[in-house]
Amino acid sequence: MLILAIDTSAVASAALVSDDTPESVVGCFATEDTRSHAEVLAPGIEALLAEAGLSGADVDAVVTGVGPGPFTGLRSGIVTARTLAFVWGKPLYGLMSLDAIALEVAESTDAAPEFIVATDARRKEVYWARYALTTGQLPQLLDGPHVGFAAELPDLPVYGAGAGLYADVVKAVPEFSSRQPEALSLGQFALARLAAGELLLDSTPLYLRESDAQVPGPRKRAL
Amino acid sequence: MNSTQHARPLVLGIESSCDETGVGIVRGTQLLTNTVSSSMDEHVRFGGVIPEIASRAHLDAFVPTLREALAEAGVTLQDIDAIAVTSGPGLAGALMVGVCAAKALAVATGKPLYAINHLVAHVGVGLLQSDDGGPAFAGTLPADAPPADALPENLGALLVSGGHTEILRIRNITGDVELLGSTIDDAAGEAYDKVARLLGLGYPGGPAIDKLARTGNAKAIRFPRGLSQPKYMGTADEPGPHRYDWSFSGLKTAVARCVEQFEARGETVPVADIAAAFQEAVVDIITSKAVLACRENGITELLLGGGVAANSRLRQLTEQRCAAAGIRLTVPPLALCTDNGAMVAALGAQLVMAGIAPSGIGFAPDSSMPVTTVSA
Ligand SMILES: [Zn+2]
Numbered sequence: 001m002l003i004l005a006i007d008t009s010a011v012a013s014a015a016l017v018s019d020d021t022p023e024s025v026v027g028c029f030a031t032e033d034t035r036s037h038a039e040v041l042a043p044g045i046e047a048l049l050a051e052a053g054l055s056g057a058d059v060d061a062v063v064t065g066v067g068p069g070p071f072t073g074l075r076s077g078i079v080t081a082r083t084l085a086f087v088w089g090k091p092l093y094g095l096m097s098l099d100a101i102a103l104e105v106a107e108s109t110d111a112a113p114e115f116i117v118a119t120d121a122r123r124k125e126v127y128w129a130r131y132a133l134t135t136g137q138l139p140q141l142l143d144g145p146h147v148g149f150a151a152e153l154p155d156l157p158v159y160g161a162g163a164g165l166y167a168d169v170v171k172a173v174p175e176f177s178s179r180q181p182e183a184l185s186l187g188q189f190a191l192a193r194l195a196a197g198e199l200l201l202d203s204t205p206l207y208l209r210e211s212d213a214q215v216p217g218p219r220k221r222a223l
Numbered sequence: 224m225n226s227t228q229h230a231r232p233l234v235l236g237i238e239s240s241c242d243e244t245g246v247g248i249v250r251g252t253q254l255l256t257n258t259v260s261s262s263m264d265e266h267v268r269f270g271g272v273i274p275e276i277a278s279r280a281h282l283d284a285f286v287p288t289l290r291e292a293l294a295e296a297g298v299t300l301q302d303i304d305a306i307a308v309t310s311g312p313g314l315a316g317a318l319m320v321g322v323c324a325a326k327a328l329a330v331a332t333g334k335p336l337y338a339i340n341h342l343v344a345h346v347g348v349g350l351l352q353s354d355d356g357g358p359a360f361a362g363t364l365p366a367d368a369p370p371a372d373a374l375p376e377n378l379g380a381l382l383v384s385g386g387h388t389e390i391l392r393i394r395n396i397t398g399d400v401e402l403l404g405s406t407i408d409d410a411a412g413e414a415y416d417k418v419a420r421l422l423g424l425g426y427p428g429g430p431a432i433d434k435l436a437r438t439g440n441a442k443a444i445r446f447p448r449g450l451s452q453p454k455y456m457g458t459a460d461e462p463g464p465h466r467y468d469w470s471f472s473g474l475k476t477a478v479a480r481c482v483e484q485f486e487a488r489g490e491t492v493p494v495a496d497i498a499a500a501f502q503e504a505v506v507d508i509i510t511s512k513a514v515l516a517c518r519e520n521g522i523t524e525l526l527l528g529g530g531v532a533a534n535s536r537l538r539q540l541t542e543q544r545c546a547a548a549g550i551r552l553t554v555p556p557l558a559l560c561t562d563n564g565a566m567v568a569a570l571g572a573q574l575v576m577a578g579i580a581p582s583g584i585g586f587a588p589d590s591s592m593p594v595t596t597v598s599a
Contacts, residue, residue, distance in 0.1 A: 038319050042326035042584040049330075056331055071275060072316045075282045076323040083327035086286050087300060205282070211275035215268050 001060045001194070002026070004045070004084065005187025008077030009069025009097035010119055010161065010180040012037040014045045016052055016059075017187035024191055027052050028184040037076040045080070056088035063190040065097035065181060067206040068127040068145050069119065078203055093190060094201035098129045100185035101160045102139040103192075105131070105176065114142070116154060118162025118170070119181065121147050126162035127208065128153055138192055147208045232304040232575040235292070235328075236568025237285075239321025240313025240341045241386050242266060242277045244284035246292035247565025248303075249572050254351045255296035257558060257565035260284040263427065270420045271413070272385065274314045281320035289328075292564070300332050305581065307571025310338035310599050311592030313386065318588035326584045335581035337571045338599035340592055341562075343400050345528040346380040346393055347570030348559045375551075379403075379522035381513045383537065384529030384562070385412030385427070388469055388509070390516045391594055396570065397577040402594045403516045404467025407450070411505055412531050414471035418478050418501050422494050433534050436502040439495030446477050446504040448511075459519050467516040474504055506537045514544045526553050532560040574598055 002018045015028035027048045031040055049055060064081035067074045078094075085092035098117040105111050111133055118128040129144025150158075150166030158170040164177030190200060231251030238245035242262045248255040262280030266272050293299065308325035311318055322338070329336040380391045388406040393399070409417070412429055419428025424435065449470030450456075457463030478501050485492045517525055527541055532554055545552040559565060579598065586599040 036587075038322050038326075039585055039587045041323065042330050045327075046330045046584065072278065072319050075278060075316075075320055079282050079285060079320050079324045080327040082282075082286050083289075083324045084331050086289070087328060087331035205279075207279075211273055211279070213269050213273035213276060 001191065002054070002058055003061050003063050003187050003190055004059045005063040005183040005190060006041070006045070006077045006081045007065030007097055007100060007181050007183040007186050008037045008041065008073045009065045009067045010034050010073070011182065012041045012044070012073070012077070013183040014041065014048055015182075015184040015187045016048055016054065017184065017191055019191055019195065024188055025184065030182045030184070034070070034073060037073045041076060041080055056084065059088060059090055061091045061093060062088070063093045063095055063187055063200070064203050065100065065183070065186050066094035066201055066203060067097050068121070068147060068208045069097055070122060071207060074205055078205055082203055092203055094203040095186050095190055096129070096141070096145060096201065096206065097181040097186065098127065098145055098160070099139070099141070099189050100181035101176070101179055102129075102131045102141075103185045103189045104179065105159050106133055106139045108175070112157045114156055116156050116158040117160045118150065118153065118158050119160050120162050120165055124149065126150050126153070126166065128162060130154060130156070138189070138196070145206060145208065229304055229575050232572050233298060233302055234305050234307055234568045234571040234575060235303050236339070236564040236566065236571055237306070237308040237321045237325045238341070238562055238564045238567050239281045239317050240309045240311070241317060241562055242272045242280070243562040244281045244288050244321075245562060245564030245567070246288045247563055247568040248292055248296040248298060249351065249565060249568040251572055251576070252350050252352050252569070254565055255298065256292050257563050258288050258292040258295060259563050260288045267426045270426045271416050274316055277314060278316040278320055281317055285320065285324045300328070303332065303334055305335045305337060305571055305575050307337040307339045307567045307574070309341045309344065309567050310586060311341065311589035313341055313590060315588065315590040318590060322588045329584050336584055337574050338582040338586045339567050339570050340594060340597050342382060342387065342389060342391065342594050343396065343597050344566040344570040345382050346391065346526055347396060347573060348528065348555050348566035349526045349553060350374060350396070350573060351559070351565070351569050375524040377521050377523040378526065379517050379520070379524065380526040380528060381509070381541070382529040383411045383509060383527070383531035385416065386410050387529065389594070390467055390513050392520055392522060396597070397573050397579055398597055400594045400597055403520060404469070404512060406469045406471060407465065408470050408472040409475065411469070411471060411509060412529075414475055414505060415531070417475050421479055421482055422498060424498070429531055429534055432498045432502055433536065435495050436499040436536065439493070439497070439499030441499035441503040443493065443496035444481060444500040446474055446500055448504055448508040449473050451508060467512055469508060469512060471505065474501070502536050506534070506540050509537065510540045510544045513541070514548050514550065517550050518548055522550065524551050524553070526555070528555060528560050530561040533557050570597075
């Protein structure tokens with residue numbers, strides 16, 4: 001099974017993963033910055049396919065991170081995934097973006113049995129979720145995703161760029177203190193969960209916040 | 224792409240710069256479909272377009288709108304010669320959705336992609352054939368007429384909507400467009416929305432004010448005409464800094480003050496008279512400056528576009544003043560005046576027919592794209 005995975009909840013990233021390939025990686029890319037999604041995502045995907053000598057017809061499913069993440073960036077990946085899946089006539093699945101980091105934590109050497117993944121939610125807040133690990137199994141989501149202040153997180157080790165930003169108030173795990181969700185881990189997680197017969201999400205974005213719009217109050221005086 | 228193979232290219236256009244998700248398909252200058260999904264209803268309780276709400280709606284509307292457009296036109300994506308997308312100007316987050324969708328479409332189909340200027344696309348709609356619901360520019364021309372013959376010489380465009388108010392001069396729609404004047408603050412449609420809220424008339428304000436104004440006396444009150452003083456206007460030989468520009472924020476404040484003065488005196492607010500007088504002030508200054516710009520720039524053909532082209536008084540006064548100045552006026556059908564994908568496709572087709580190179584998929588949307596950039 002060949003999956004094209006996309007995640008733009010923080011950086012822009014895409015990956016081709018396959019259960020026929022060692023380590024399952026066919027190809028991947030990720031940007032450093034969080035603000036150039038519209039420019040780099042489509043060329044990156046085009047190059048991924050070209051370098052692997054593959055076309056849309058070879059892809060069995062499209063997977064997109066559905067956040068949480070800053071809205072404009074998040075939508076760029078989801079609309080890309082939805083459009084590709086529509087044109088290619090392939091199934092489309094969503095995965096919670098923080099799962100990408102959770103899988104990397106599970107594969108690291110000294111992972112805690114229970115932990116938090118956190119990313120930058122701007123406005124002095126983080127997006128976060130709580131996971132449990134049992135040996136030999138995929139990380140299990142216990143709670144979340146939520147958005148809130150870092151200081152209010154449960155008292156557990158915190159992985160991800162959201163921890164690095166607020167290392168003064170949370171138990172940030174140093175090796176992961178700048179880690180962002182990326183499509184490669186997300187795609188690997190999707191492969192593993194599909195193989196285990198688990199259901200994935202649809203592509204509905206997890207905004208976690210309403211738009212800032214205010215219903216106008218009574219007229220202000222102009223005089 | 225070999226442009227000689229595309230005398231009548233099949234072009235799919237995508238629009239997402241404000242609150243309409245549009246997908247249009249044209250074959251050369253023939254309109255095949257103009258499919259639009261609007262999030263207008265979701266903005267009503269806020270009294271204006273909320274960018275984040277518009278962006279969320281674009282994400283959910285895009286694929287269904289695309290599917291519907293293809294079905295309506297009876298074509299497949301394989302048939303398409305090129306894709307065009309609004310790259311700016313517009314709301315940054317809203318543009319991003321359409322641009323990313325268009326790029327994904329280009330990657331998935333391998334078709335060339337054109338990043339298009341929204342304002343110039345409003346003019347491009349004037350090139351669609353009239354027998355397909357398009358306006359009259361090209362109505363007398365055969366369907367396979369080359370693009371160079373399709374646009375009149377000495378063409379101008381007056382664009383009035385909730386997002387923009389501009390007067391353009393078009394020497395060549397694929398490469399030579401000039402901004403003669405524009406609003407320096409609110410767009411005209413935005414002023415309508417704000418004044419409608421002041422008067423308790425609801426959203427969108429344009430139709431509400433237009434309707435009520437018919438029962439009011441426009442001469443009962445005189446509201447200011449923004450940027451009409453000599454220091455802004457100057458003379459034809461020595462133009463002032465805002466000779467062809469508009470400003471509507473002072474007008475909105477004047478209306479608010481007027482309402483408060485009636486209230487302070489304990490009198491009933493003459494809502495219909497205020498609506499009529501406000502509308503007269505907007506329409507008078509828009510048309511007088513637009514016609515002045517036409518006369519002083521040798522423009523003899525004017526296209527009226529944008530959603531406010533639906534306003535009955537704007538159409539009436541524009542017609543009168545254009546006729547008096549010897550300017551021929553064209554107003555496309557309303558569905559092509561408001562934001563839509565067909566206009567993007569129409570301009571895209573012109574670019575293909577003119578042999579202009581596609582934009583590729585590396586460009587960034589530009590929320591303040593200047594009209595001098597017809598395509599990126
Ligand atoms: Zn427009």
